Amino acid sequence: MASKLPPALQQELKIRCAELGLDIQDAATTAIINWRSGSSPVPEVDTTGARSFSTWLPTGLYDDFKGTCTERDLSFIQGLAQSIRAWLEDNPSPKQVGLPTAPRRIIVCNQKGGVGKTTISAGIAEAHAETAGIGAKCLQNFVGALTETELERLNRTREQLLAVIADYMAGGQRVLLVDYDPQLHLSNQLGIPPIAVGEDSLVTHMTGDPKGDIRDLVVTIDDPRFAGRLHVLPGTREGFLLDSKLALTAAQSRGFQKESALERALHPLEADYDVIVIDSPPSLGLSMDAGLYYGRRRPNEKVGRSGVLIPVQSEDSSADAYEMLVDQIGDLEADLHLEIDRLGIVVNLFDSRRGYIATSSLEEWHNVEDQNVIAVVDDLKEQRESVRLKRPLLSYVPESKQANVMRLIVAGAGK
Structure with a gap:
């Protein structure tokens, strides 16, 4: 898979995977599968300044992902950003569980x-x-x-x-x-x-x-x-x-x-x-x-x-x-x-x-x-x-x- 992600989102993904002991490849796979299966509308993610991001996905998943983006009238960058953002929300940092994330x-x-x-x-x-x-x-x-x-x-x-x-x-x-x-x-x-x-x-x-x-x-x-x-x-x-x-x-x-x-x-x-x-x-x-x-x-x-x-x-x-x-x-x-x-x-x-x-x-x-x-x-x-x-x-x-x-x-x- 070759696409783009905002630098801050890439960094957050790397840190969260390190905290949870997960591989980025596995996290991205789960994120895309869950995003494709979801039926509820997902908030748009600000993708300003998105940079190159690539990882391995199971055979056929990238094509399926692109097809879902087309169906939802979204760019591949926006679809990936929504997938990763949703995964981060579902897998909070152990340091932040139960704590407010913002003022x-x-x-x-x-x-x-x-x-x-x-x-x-x-x-x-x-x-x-x-x-x-x-x-x-x-x-x-x-x-x-x-x-x-x-x-x-x-x-x-x-x-x-x-x-x-x-x-x-x-x-x-x-x-x-x-x-x-x-x-x-x-x-x-x-x-x-x-x-x-x-x-x-x-x-x-x-x-x-x-x-x-x-x-x-x-x-x-x-x-x-x-x-x-x-x-x-x-x-x-x-x-x-x-x-x-x-x-x-x-x-x-x-x-x-x-x-x-x-x-x-x-x-x-x-x-x-x-x-x-x-x-x-x-x-x-x-x-x-x-x-x-x-x-x-x-x-x-x-x-x-x-x-x-x-x-x-x-x-x-x-x-x-x-x-x-x-x-x-x-x-x-x-x-x-x-x-x-x-x-x-x-x-x-x-x-x-x-x-x-x-x-x-x-x-x-x-x-x-x-x-x-x-x-x-x-x-x-x-x-x-x-x-x-x-x-x-x-x-x-x-x-x-x-x-x-x-x-x-x-x-x-x-x-």
Whole structure:
């Protein structure tokens, strides 16, 4: 058999065979046989930069393999890459069994602007990074003090909420907060200078034109509550051109997969973090596809560990935007044969003084099929004050209602 494989996949195959005491020839044979016999759709593998790969196969298997690729309308390189990737997933490293293979990835998204994506992104990142133990105690006290009206808004009993937070494990984690929105709200709210247009940024790394190490772009939040664990990748206004840049790069570079651009850019950072939170742009374009793809469930990853968190408001235009986002997620799942977990809906900026408009809309959010409202964030002054002061909410008012709701979001996401 003579074909090609991406260098990283070749290396992973060699290491896994060495760890398991297997011959590459036997592994490749098993991989191709299993792949040919499988009937379920297999996610496409990024084969950018594929290099020569050859091994011996039993007589006739290579011809059978090529025939299957033709039937499935795949290149031989893609078919081999899918075979090897599936075999690696079925034969995990002894060193990694039972351990997560990547940081938790939370994509905070909604194509409607002004629903509070930045507020939620920053809040849950802070909740993951604050000193371990402090958040759990604050959260238990908060849930214990909720009024019956507040419990009704959440459509849960106090006992149900206490059960959700009983295994609250956030706190003390290394967190990367990514300003993926060219409007730069996140960077500005935290007092971090955005990256100038034309400089090295997330955009240049996504479009294959990096000018340096992406690690050099990361900024640490200097606050004792987070003890150096909370980091930010600042945004750039060049992100307004990201969709067109991704399309152009794909047109000029054969094998460039637009959807995996964010994952390729952030991959060098993943080993340094337990959680990565993406503050997404209000968009349904290619950049959003890349964000959704980054939050997909990876092989051997627990259901609900990573995925999309959707802030909304209790009014009709949010519902329309939500449906558009759900359609985009469904299309991406179908097109690329992947799964993107929904971590929940957060109803933000809730104000009961709006009467029937707010309460009826909240009821409709609770009735959304196959989705949970995991938190309702009231429209309170503390968040606006923290933004004005350019301080993290959980540092400015750590025991406030809004700070505890951020912890509740983390406790309930994916449950």
